[in-house]
Amino acid sequence: MEGKMILLADDDTDDAEMFCEALAEIDESIVCHCSENGSGVLNMLKDQEKTPKVVFLDLNMPVMNGWECLKQLKQEERYKDIPVIMISTSSHKNDMDTAANLGAVCYFVKPNTFKDLKQALGLITSNLENGLKETLPNLEKNKYLHVFL
DSSP states (O other), X not given: OOOEEEEEEOSOHHXXXXXXXXXXXXXXXXXXXXXXXXXXXXXXXXXXSSOOSEEEEESSOSSSOHHHHHHHHHHSTTTTTSOEEEEESOOOXXXXXXXXXXXXXXXXXOOSSHHHHHHHHHHHHTTGGGOHHHHHXXXXXXXXXXXXX
């Protein structure tokens, strides 16, 4: 039986590897499935019997970017309640506003260090069993996380 499943779409393989490595160090029961684009995430969801605890979507990817994937996730009855966190190196307010308007629960600016990434992901994953939405107010303590309540 698989542990807590998380999906990540990021076309930067180094970032994706670091992300999954940080999650593995935080909690061995977390299983991170990665895709290079939003289309891959949608295909993974179709193949999974289990619903992921959270989906992380990078904004800019080839084939299907994070915005388009988020729109499709929120339009499908089966996936609309899965918490989605948008990730990017950009901290532009317009991007954050768009993420909130499209239904993301949080906007995550990619940290520059593994330590900062691990700390932010630790906050996000600390209460996955009870549902991410209960944890959201606590996430604002981290400078990389912008929560939409």
